[in-house]
Amino acid sequence: MRMLALIKRICQQMLRDKRTLALLFLAPLLVLSLMYFLFNGNTVDPKIGVMNVDAKLVQKLEDVDIEAVEYKDVIDAEQTIIDDHLEGLLKIENGNAILTLQNTDPSKSKALQMKIQQVLAAQAQQHLVEQAPTQTAFPKATEVKTQYVYGSKDTSFFDVLSPILIGFFVFFFVFLISGIGLLRERTTGTLERLMSTPIRRGEIVAGYLVGYGLFAIIQTVIVVLYAVNVLDIILVGSIWNVILINLLLALVALSLGILLSSFAASEFQMMQFIPIVVVPQVFFTGLFPFESMPAWLQAIAKVMPLYYAGNALKDVMYKGLALGDISGKLLALAVFALVFIVLNIVALKKYRKL
Amino acid sequence: MKEAVRVKGVSKSFGKKEVLSTIDLTVEAGQIYGLIGPSGSGKTTLVKLIVGMDAPTQGEVEVLQTKVPNLALLQDIGYMAQSDALYPELTGKENLAFFASLFKLKKEDQKQRIAYTANLVDLTSHLSKKVAAYSGGMKRRLSLAIALVQNPQVLILDEPTVGIDPELRLSIWHELVRLKNEEGKTILVTTHVMDEAEKCDRLAMVREGKVLTSGSPEELKKFYNATSLEEVFLKAGGRKNENAGSH
Numbered sequence: 001m002r003m004l005a006l007i008k009r010i011c012q013q014m015l016r017d018k019r020t021l022a023l024l025f026l027a028p029l030l031v032l033s034l035m036y037f038l039f040n041g042n043t044v045d046p047k048i049g050v051m052n053v054d055a056k057l058v059q060k061l062e063d064v065d066i067e068a069v070e071y072k073d074v075i076d077a078e079q080t081i082i083d084d085h086l087e088g089l090l091k092i093e094n095g096n097a098i099l100t101l102q103n104t105d106p107s108k109s110k111a112l113q114m115k116i117q118q119v120l121a122a123q124a125q126q127h128l129v130e131q132a133p134t135q136t137a138f139p140k141a142t143e144v145k146t147q148y149v150y151g152s153k154d155t156s157f158f159d160v161l162s163p164i165l166i167g168f169f170v171f172f173f174v175f176l177i178s179g180i181g182l183l184r185e186r187t188t189g190t191l192e193r194l195m196s197t198p199i200r201r202g203e204i205v206a207g208y209l210v211g212y213g214l215f216a217i218i219q220t221v222i223v224v225l226y227a228v229n230v231l232d233i234i235l236v237g238s239i240w241n242v243i244l245i246n247l248l249l250a251l252v253a254l255s256l257g258i259l260l261s262s263f264a265a266s267e268f269q270m271m272q273f274i275p276i277v278v279v280p281q282v283f284f285t286g287l288f289p290f291e292s293m294p295a296w297l298q299a300i301a302k303v304m305p306l307y308y309a310g311n312a313l314k315d316v317m318y319k320g321l322a323l324g325d326i327s328g329k330l331l332a333l334a335v336f337a338l339v340f341i342v343l344n345i346v347a348l349k350k351y352r353k354l
Numbered sequence: 355m356k357e358a359v360r361v362k363g364v365s366k367s368f369g370k371k372e373v374l375s376t377i378d379l380t381v382e383a384g385q386i387y388g389l390i391g392p393s394g395s396g397k398t399t400l401v402k403l404i405v406g407m408d409a410p411t412q413g414e415v416e417v418l419q420t421k422v423p424n425l426a427l428l429q430d431i432g433y434m435a436q437s438d439a440l441y442p443e444l445t446g447k448e449n450l451a452f453f454a455s456l457f458k459l460k461k462e463d464q465k466q467r468i469a470y471t472a473n474l475v476d477l478t479s480h481l482s483k484k485v486a487a488y489s490g491g492m493k494r495r496l497s498l499a500i501a502l503v504q505n506p507q508v509l510i511l512d513e514p515t516v517g518i519d520p521e522l523r524l525s526i527w528h529e530l531v532r533l534k535n536e537e538g539k540t541i542l543v544t545t546h547v548m549d550e551a552e553k554c555d556r557l558a559m560v561r562e563g564k565v566l567t568s569g570s571p572e573e574l575k576k577f578y579n580a581t582s583l584e585e586v587f588l589k590a591g592g593r594k595n596e597n598a599g600s601h
Contacts, residue, residue, distance in 0.1 A: 004455075005455035009448075012448060018485075189436075190440065192435055
């Protein structure tokens with residue numbers, strides 16, 4: 001009954017605060033859309049300079065979407081690349097290929113280098129075949145048929161990133177809004193007033209969890225539906241599992257937010273928790289390969305809720321795993337929430353012993 | 355007469371700092387009891403101990419013959435803190451209704467109490483406005499209405515008139531006296547304004563966590579041979595200073 005009164009009040013307050021509602025419901029969609037367009041932009045064909053290269057090879061390069069510009073005489077390769085905005089310069093000298101790369105973007109350079117090497121290797125092989133036509137036993141290297149365990153050849157980084165992003169938005173906004181909600185209650189003295197009524201500490205925590213939880217549910221559903229239906233983000237597994245993971249994550253964010261608000265004296269101090277509590281978690285969500293982290297970092301990851309949520313979301317949305325496969329991660333999230341809830345009830349003892 | 359509030363040998367320390375030392379006081383039912391003292395004297399701490407928001411380091415508190423803290427007891431205590439403690443996004447009525455629903459009240463009683471208390475503090479015509487649009491005085495009055503909404507036996511008001519214009523102050527005091535006389539409420543009020551002290555049935559003068567002296571305003575003036583309570587306060591406090599100086 002008292003809990004219901006608290007839930008009703010939180011809903012009234014939230015519905016009056018249009019800006020906060022907009023932040024909660026629209027901001028994630030905005031950022032998600034922006035990321036979608038950023039990662040799905042058209043790739044521009046790299047342009048390289050070639051010197052002393054036969055026409056066959058130039059044709060091969062153009063076949064793999066590399067634009068080749070022929071140069072007659074280049075004295076300073078580096079200067080030519082800078083002046084003519086080239087990605088690289090390929091020079092054949094005494095049968096040896098020398099490739100100079102611009103390398104402003106190392107990952108792009110690596111990809112380009114691989115492509116050129118493949119073209120050169122293919123050409124060398126062809127030479128070999130032409131010289132010894134009897135030896136046709138080995139297969140043509142260019143015809144490797146690739147199959148994928150997860151995703152397809154059209155999978156982009158955004159498909160891997162988006163499940164993590166969805167979890168992150170739910171965590172971040174719910175954490176912030178619930179934390180500041182209870183903080184305001186502390187600073188204006190209404191929490192003290194609440195404590196002078198016969199309400200129990202557990203009822204306050206429960207009221208907060210359900211009250212803000214309702215908005216977290218709406219946010220989760222909006223974000224997931226938008227991501228899947230409008231942005232066409234890859235979703236192999238069940239949407240219900242996605243919502244379930246996000247709900248548990250929202251519960252963790254809620255309970256952590258209101259818990260940390262007891263260590264903040266102002267909204268500004270609440271914001272200071274973001275670089276300490278929220279940002280480091282992002283690195284452990286699956287954005288960076290977990291296996292290559294040193295053991296001590298892996299240990300840190302295990303105490304971060306977003307590590308479990310991010311990986312569970314990736315498991316369901318990208319890999320299509322079922323509920324049974326992610327139950328361990330769900331359990332971990334539930335344990336986090338439970339611990340934070342109990343700590344919250346204890347923390348409220350500051351206001352009333354009973 | 356029955357005792358409404360009884361404070362027995364209560365001390366309170368925050369860390370090493372002692373804020374209250376061995377306070378004894380008794381508020382009889384149906385009285386207006388004033389705690390007078392400068393800011394920082396420990397009045398608010400004492401009030402919080404009486405409501406049960408904090409536990410004393412030593413000693414104990416009883417309200418209506420029940421040991422504090424007690425959840426059920428809070429039904430009978432109306433508490434108004436120094437800050438207004440309202441939700442600015444909500445209307446006056448929603449604020450009242452929210453706090454009313456935290457107490458055990460029947461639906462129709464709740465409606466009737468909200469209307470009654472709003473009328474009491476003269477806010478009936480402003481109930482549907484958001485509290486953010488209220489003036490300082492209106493917020494204070496709404497805060498008082500909330501303290502009264504569950505019809506408590508004991509009212510504990512921490513500086514109810516601080517920052518309020520003289521006219522409103524007078525009307526609040528008028529209301530407190532009426533509540534005592536007509537509804538037999540016990541009212542414990544803290545203030546640092548001496549002319550408000552005159553309106554109390556009994557007073558306790560508090561300074562640096564100790565009760566300097568207590569009694570009815572007349573008794574105190576007679577005892578200290580003073581014409582005003584201000585003088586009483588100075589004399590009662592001054593004696594203590596002389597003692598301290600003679601060591």
